[in-house]
Amino acid sequence: MKKPLIKILPLLLGGILFAQNKQDSIQFKRISDEILINEQAYSNLYDLTKNIGHRLSGSESYEKATKWAFDKLKEAGADKVWYQEVMVPVWVRGKESLQIKTAKGQWKKLNMLSLGNSEGTKGQDLTAEIILVKSFDEFNKLSEADVKGKIVFFNYPFNQTFISTGQAYGDAGKYRSTTASLVAKKGGKAVIIRSLSSSFDDVPHTGMMRYQEGIEKIPAVAIGPKSADELEKTLKSEKILAKLNSNCTMKPDKLSHSVIGEITGKKDQSVIVVGGHLDSWDVGEGASDDGTGIVQSIEILRTFKKLNLQNNHTIRVVCFANEENGVKGGKKYKEEAQKNNEKHLFAIESDGGGFTPRGFGLDMKEGKRRQIQSWASLFFPYGIYDFTKTYSGTDVEPLNELDVPTAELVPDSQRYFDIHHTAEDTFEKVNRREMLLGAVAMGQLIYMIDKNW
Amino acid sequence: MKKPLIKILPLLLGGILFAQNKQDSIQFKRISDEILINEQAYSNLYDLTKNIGHRLSGSESYEKATKWAFDKLKEAGADKVWYQEVMVPVWVRGKESLQIKTAKGQWKKLNMLSLGNSEGTKGQDLTAEIILVKSFDEFNKLSEADVKGKIVFFNYPFNQTFISTGQAYGDAGKYRSTTASLVAKKGGKAVIIRSLSSSFDDVPHTGMMRYQEGIEKIPAVAIGPKSADELEKTLKSEKILAKLNSNCTMKPDKLSHSVIGEITGKKDQSVIVVGGHLDSWDVGEGASDDGTGIVQSIEILRTFKKLNLQNNHTIRVVCFANEENGVKGGKKYKEEAQKNNEKHLFAIESDGGGFTPRGFGLDMKEGKRRQIQSWASLFFPYGIYDFTKTYSGTDVEPLNELDVPTAELVPDSQRYFDIHHTAEDTFEKVNRREMLLGAVAMGQLIYMIDKNW
Missing domain, CATH: 3.40.630.10 (Zn peptidases)
Incomplete structure (x- = not known):
């Protein structure tokens, strides 16, 4: 007895798909x-x-x-x-350095990198007090008087609890891309960020930042996670001066x-x-x-x-x-x-x-x-x-x-x-x-x- | 109108499972x-x-x-x-070295490690000609006369085509664990194997080998993939002597x-x-x-x-x-x-x-x-x-x-x-x-x- 097509069609199709799949897996x-x-x-x-x-x-x-x-x-x-x-x-980056000095201390060099597209200090020393904020929320609470003439240090941590590190990178990324212009608007002189790093070593990470149109282009630099942790700790008990000297600029x-x-x-x-x-x-x-x-x-x-x-x-x-x-x-x-x-x-x-x-x-x-x-x-x-x-x-x-x-x-x-x-x-x-x-x-x-x- | 239990039971169960799943994911x-x-x-x-x-x-x-x-x-x-x-x-391993000498050459040291559980040469130089085989098949074709007094070099490659390297390790593992007794049975003096390595560097890998009961315990050593490739190449055109000196032994x-x-x-x-x-x-x-x-x-x-x-x-x-x-x-x-x-x-x-x-x-x-x-x-x-x-x-x-x-x-x-x-x-x-x-x-x-x- 012939089977009606409607009954054997799925079998035929299944057979074709199976053979197809096998052919593909051979090519794979x-x-x-x-x-x-x-x-x-x-x-x-x-x-x-x-x-x-x-x-x-x-x-x-x-x-x-x-x-x-x-x-x-x-x-x-x-x-x-x-x-x-x-x-x-x-x-172009050129020569650059960042030093800090505590109330009682000597100048001490930190591992740093200017952020990509950032302007530098034109080879001049930019010396100012550092103020610490951990987030945009904390920064937004600061008045112009708080920020004016200062270097703002954003120590926003890379969120270790995300399983995909890309998600943590995206989360922290806005601190790299946007903070310079925000700080400039309140009269700040420069920005230091904690590197967007999943590690706890002292390696600084560069990466692109952007300036808002019509806002002064102040320097933006990154320091390694270890320096960032130490800097935060010291800033909680004493004032710290930073001296930034950099030559980066856009040609x-x-x-x-x-x-x-x-x-x-x-x-x-x-x-x-x-x-x-x-x-x-x-x-x-x-x-x-x-x-x-x-x-x-x-x-x-x-x-x-x-x-x-x-x-x-x-x-x-x-x-x-x-x-x-x-x-x-x-x-x-x-x-x-x-x-x-x-x-x-x-x-x-x-x-x-x-x-x-x-x-x-x-x-x-x-x-x-x-x-x-x-x-x-x-x-x-x-x-x-x-x-x-x-x-x-x-x-x-x-x-x-x-x-x-x-x-x-x-x-x-x-x-x-x-x-x-x-x-x-x-x-x-x-x-x-x-x-x-x-x-x-x-x-x-x-x-x-x-x-x- | 009340719904019959049979209709709402799946919903109830679904709800319980969903809540349970949510609870578990919170704990995760x-x-x-x-x-x-x-x-x-x-x-x-x-x-x-x-x-x-x-x-x-x-x-x-x-x-x-x-x-x-x-x-x-x-x-x-x-x-x-x-x-x-x-x-x-x-x-215990103790001091060990493996040198080779080509027809025209000087003695040259190879990076090596005795295989774990292997006996050594008791601090004496064991000098013999190396013969190359690529697999058990090739070895099995050799007569006792071919093997007697020789050092057999098994250059069986780690199969790079397996996606799980564990599978390649399992595949090559028998060359590490069994070859010493096989060679001893045909009168060979020692075994050299290609390390079970997914890399192409020159790092030797140790690991456990076993002796068959009642068979002479001849030394077994591993060399790095790079040395193994070079040794094979040279062996195809000329005779090579090896000098093994090792102190490893079971206490x-x-x-x-x-x-x-x-x-x-x-x-x-x-x-x-x-x-x-x-x-x-x-x-x-x-x-x-x-x-x-x-x-x-x-x-x-x-x-x-x-x-x-x-x-x-x-x-x-x-x-x-x-x-x-x-x-x-x-x-x-x-x-x-x-x-x-x-x-x-x-x-x-x-x-x-x-x-x-x-x-x-x-x-x-x-x-x-x-x-x-x-x-x-x-x-x-x-x-x-x-x-x-x-x-x-x-x-x-x-x-x-x-x-x-x-x-x-x-x-x-x-x-x-x-x-x-x-x-x-x-x-x-x-x-x-x-x-x-x-x-x-x-x-x-x-x-x-x-x-x-």
């Missing part, structure tokens, strides 16, 4: 094996961090890095590599470049972007932020070429310029995509460090997110299980304005903010296998999207 | 916050690793560590702390102790065990293996006391003796539990390093496992999602014979076998937050089991 393993065995990413990271080093927008080393990225994309087998012009801000914008390489799509020219940012802060080596995102992205291109995966759509690696202090590269990329009427299917960034991946942030319509979530069982053997987050990377976010689904790799966050924006962000802090697994996960996701979208 | 957060803010585990680890250091069974430093653990359990608030006697093997067994501390159950005296092993190999500092398991377990006891969690059952921290080369502590613990008719509800060990936790291995009947899996949504916000593994810790495994459900914390595995059993297993390789989150996860699981079992 091919991608993973290729990267774990034949990878070039780790030696590329060594080269970028040790032979070029940190590379702030506008610096000579950033220009070196663009040439490096161009060559590495070629080496990896890109069909086409080019520079995308973009005007970037140029901030005129400069022409620079993002670097782009792609494998042409076999079926059409719709674009899937994978990227990181090529610039870094001007301390350390820009290894975890974001050398790893760059070498992972190049590794994916190499892997698609090497395995001859015959991508339907164009897979494009973008090494974005100027994420750290302006996001000019990400914004320019979106403008160009719009101007050239390029259809973008998807864009993902890796900018959370080369730590073992746990999932993807998915900033897109619910239907697309659900479809990616439906692939979860394929990813589970690779330690990828978290598809709940809805943010994406800073450089790909502008593409949201063109309705492009965007994403970010979500690596384990526990170690990132120990070293983020510091002299400690070095090659040695990156684990080879952890970083490679990030490339594996993004490569697998791109494989699925290329095939299904 | 209390445990997490207490550990992330007020922890003593990290400074305890510093103390154990820097002031005592490595601590092989039978060594003076192991005895120091037992006193240290006793004091720390008291400090953490244990109601009762005691030593559990156990006879342990005593293996008579000695009386030692596991250290135990507990909080008495409020309702009954059934026991929930959480532990790690107090011994370590005789190189490095025994930080990740297994200082972290010890300080995490003590931290959980401290937290239950500090939060006054009023555990129904006895929560017992066991710092096991002699995991590394005999598991005498774990076996003795089980014997004593059986002899004293102690009812054990559950036992969990942390012995995979203090890396960010991902889940639990659950070695128990399906029903119990399912119940723990049903708590998954409570754990998800803490990054704990993997309840699929069915193994448990080496020291708690013997309790399976008494039908005790056992478990192991499953941390991220990517970095562990870079440093496992090496001079690099130091405090500096442990990240504070990652290690604390392991304590949080185990504390939360124990809270649930204490309440529900």
